[in-house]
Amino acid sequence: MSSATLGFGSRSAESIAQPPSTSDRVVDRLIRLLTLGVAWSIIGLGTYIVLQIAWVARPAVARFGASLLVSRTWDSNRELYGLVPAIWGTLYSSIVGLVIGTFFGLSIAIVLSQDFLPTSLEAILKNVIELLAAVPSVVYGLWGIFVVIPTIRPLADWCNAHLSWIPIFGTPLRGPGMLPAAIVLAIMVLPTVSALSREALMAVPSKIKEAAFGLGATRWETILGVLVPTALTGIVGSVMLGFGRALGETMALAMLVGNANSISVSLFAPGTTLAALLALNFPEANGSESQALMYAALVLLAITLAVNVVGTAIVNRATRRLRGLK
Amino acid sequence: MSAPVEITHAFEDVNLAKLEMSLRSPRTLASAVLSAVAVTASLVACVPLVSVLAMLLYRGGSRITWEALTALPPAAMAAGGGFGNALVGTVTMVGIATAISVPAGILAASFLALIGPETRTASAVRFAAKVLTGLPSVLAGVFAYGAVVLVTGSFSAPAGGVALAVLMLPTVILTAEEAIKMVPTRMKEAAIGMGATQSQLLLRVVLPTAMPGILTGVMLAIARAAGETAPLLFTALFSSYWLLDLGRLNLMKPTASLAVLIYNFSSAPYDNQVSLAWAASLVLVVMVLGFNIAGQVLSRNRHRR
Numbered sequence: 001m002s003s004a005t006l007g008f009g010s011r012s013a014e015s016i017a018q019p020p021s022t023s024d025r026v027v028d029r030l031i032r033l034l035t036l037g038v039a040w041s042i043i044g045l046g047t048y049i050v051l052q053i054a055w056v057a058r059p060a061v062a063r064f065g066a067s068l069l070v071s072r073t074w075d076s077n078r079e080l081y082g083l084v085p086a087i088w089g090t091l092y093s094s095i096v097g098l099v100i101g102t103f104f105g106l107s108i109a110i111v112l113s114q115d116f117l118p119t120s121l122e123a124i125l126k127n128v129i130e131l132l133a134a135v136p137s138v139v140y141g142l143w144g145i146f147v148v149i150p151t152i153r154p155l156a157d158w159c160n161a162h163l164s165w166i167p168i169f170g171t172p173l174r175g176p177g178m179l180p181a182a183i184v185l186a187i188m189v190l191p192t193v194s195a196l197s198r199e200a201l202m203a204v205p206s207k208i209k210e211a212a213f214g215l216g217a218t219r220w221e222t223i224l225g226v227l228v229p230t231a232l233t234g235i236v237g238s239v240m241l242g243f244g245r246a247l248g249e250t251m252a253l254a255m256l257v258g259n260a261n262s263i264s265v266s267l268f269a270p271g272t273t274l275a276a277l278l279a280l281n282f283p284e285a286n287g288s289e290s291q292a293l294m295y296a297a298l299v300l301l302a303i304t305l306a307v308n309v310v311g312t313a314i315v316n317r318a319t320r321r322l323r324g325l326k
Numbered sequence: 327m328s329a330p331v332e333i334t335h336a337f338e339d340v341n342l343a344k345l346e347m348s349l350r351s352p353r354t355l356a357s358a359v360l361s362a363v364a365v366t367a368s369l370v371a372c373v374p375l376v377s378v379l380a381m382l383l384y385r386g387g388s389r390i391t392w393e394a395l396t397a398l399p400p401a402a403m404a405a406g407g408g409f410g411n412a413l414v415g416t417v418t419m420v421g422i423a424t425a426i427s428v429p430a431g432i433l434a435a436s437f438l439a440l441i442g443p444e445t446r447t448a449s450a451v452r453f454a455a456k457v458l459t460g461l462p463s464v465l466a467g468v469f470a471y472g473a474v475v476l477v478t479g480s481f482s483a484p485a486g487g488v489a490l491a492v493l494m495l496p497t498v499i500l501t502a503e504e505a506i507k508m509v510p511t512r513m514k515e516a517a518i519g520m521g522a523t524q525s526q527l528l529l530r531v532v533l534p535t536a537m538p539g540i541l542t543g544v545m546l547a548i549a550r551a552a553g554e555t556a557p558l559l560f561t562a563l564f565s566s567y568w569l570l571d572l573g574r575l576n577l578m579k580p581t582a583s584l585a586v587l588i589y590n591f592s593s594a595p596y597d598n599q600v601s602l603a604w605a606a607s608l609v610l611v612v613m614v615l616g617f618n619i620a621g622q623v624l625s626r627n628r629h630r631r
Binding site for chain 1: 353354357364365370371372374375377378381382385433434438442447448450451454455457458459460461463464465466471472473476492499519520521523524525526528529549552553554555556559560563585588589592593603604611614615618
């Protein structure tokens with residue numbers, strides 16, 4: 001590279017190296033201060049977001065106190081607001097979605113990290129899973145309404161007709177409900193779980209795997225007995241981060257969960273979640289209802305923040321622990 | 327397997343037939359069954375993407391016309407119409423969000439990767455960025471509602487842009503930091519050896535070299551922002567009119583977007599509106615996947631170098 005393209009300015013032909021001039025130093029100082037300032041503003045933004053949400057929720061907290069956290073009715077005409085069904089629905093749909101998503105995500109992570117497929121197929125599978133994460137959630141919602149619900153309806157009807165003594169099949173599927181919402185959630189958390197679990201599995205030193213093979217273990221004895229336990233911290237962290245994503249997911253749930261303010265263990269019953277409650281009611285809310293919704297936002301913030309901080313900490317610890325194994 | 331006699335002689339009590347891999351042995355069988363389950367599960371996981379794309383092409387493809395791309399949304403019972411204003415609104419708001427988040431993200435990443443990588447500020451910024459990654463998009467909407475809508479007094483495109491910028495920022499910071507870290511140390515040392523200050527090093531050597539990687543992150547962030555719906559319900563709402571009104575551009579009013587149009591029309595009882603929702607989804611997914619693939623191509627070129 002010539003000095004002209006680098007722009008240091010050359011005065012002599014012998015050497016293009018020269019100490020910075022005074023103006024260079026001043027400009028350097030300013031630019032470094034600028035990056036420091038912007039870096040601080042990111043921390044500031046994080047704090048500002050938390051404080052801002054707490055600030056808009058402040059009137060509701062003052063007015064309703066903790067009563068929202070224990071009440072079950074949501075009736076804006078009588079100014080009665082309870083978040084119990086939404087909190088229940090948030091946790092229930094996320095956990096069901098996470099169970100399905102973890103099964104598939106972990107299978108994919110194992111298939112992609114343990115040489116099950118030829119390299120070309122592996123690359124295709126990896127790209128398809130990455131693209132699953134790219135599809136906007138509102139499109140998943142639309143797809144869920146017109147594809148998932150009609151597809152699972154015969155199965156749901158059969159389960160309800162023959163197995164209705166099991167509580168989770170206790171009610172018929174009348175359109176939107178927990179199960180369609182959880183299926184779409186599973187698809188949305190699957191890329192997070194599979195990518196991070198795959199990284200955790202690939203970080204296990206190959207000598208450990210070879211030692212297991214050398215002792216005569218079969219492929220799956222090695223995977224389930226050695227690799228998964230070694231990478232467990234990372235896998236648990238990936239599931240936690242997937243959980244965080246599922247808790248905050250909004251549009252697909254708003255379109256598929258049914259928006260019924262009720263508590264039911266049936267997979268086919270409609271319900272609601274904190275995020276869906278916000279998205280569905282906010283545009284038309286006024287007065288005390290929009291205050292109560294801001295309270296819901298604060299509760300959602302607290303739950304997701306806690307889950308994400310724990311998940312990030314677990315993933316960080318896993319990487320540090322495996323570094324010691326090498 | 328036929329082994330030489332001398333070797334079998336040494337292991338006379340070993341039954342070689344027992345060492346053959348056979349599905350009749352329970353351990354091998356279990357392994358084969360689990361392999362089949364895992365591979366099947368992986369293939370099943372690809373079905374949703376194929377199904378989504380097929381439905382979009384099938385239900386939306388036929389509705390993509392010049393009118394759909396340029397006209398205003400139709401009223402409840404009307405025929406025809408399109409989502410021209412939503413397309414303009416999405417591009418405007420993503421543009422505002424990019425203009426805010428990309429310069430800020432690159433500057434913050436420069437600090438994290440080059441100016442002060444080991445400082446306590448840097449680890450605090452990294453932690454904040456990671457936590458922001460997990461911020462539910464609906465809460466970014468609530469934040470922008472409080473910070474912009476309540477302050478300016480109206481739902482608007484800039485409010486939507488701020489909400490989307492909050493969601494783009496962590497992606498830009500974390501990917502740009504990785505890209506800057508990958509610039510070879512010898513290049514940095516060469517520049518410092520010639521008397522470059524840190525900021526000359528940053529602006530003339532490190533950022534140009536890391537640019538493909540930074541752009542990958544920007545593309546991924548744009549792809550995510552373009553599809554976000556929930557934050558826009560709190561900030562931009564929807565509108566059936568153009569941003570440009572009677573020749574005057576007024577950004578400070580409710581603004582349409584593809585994502586909110588899909589949401590609004592998905593539950594509409596009129597076939598015309600539902601089919602427009604599918605067509606808008608197709609356009610949105612093509613945009614999002616296009617940015618994703620552009621980002622991946624950029625990062626692949628970088629690895630080749």
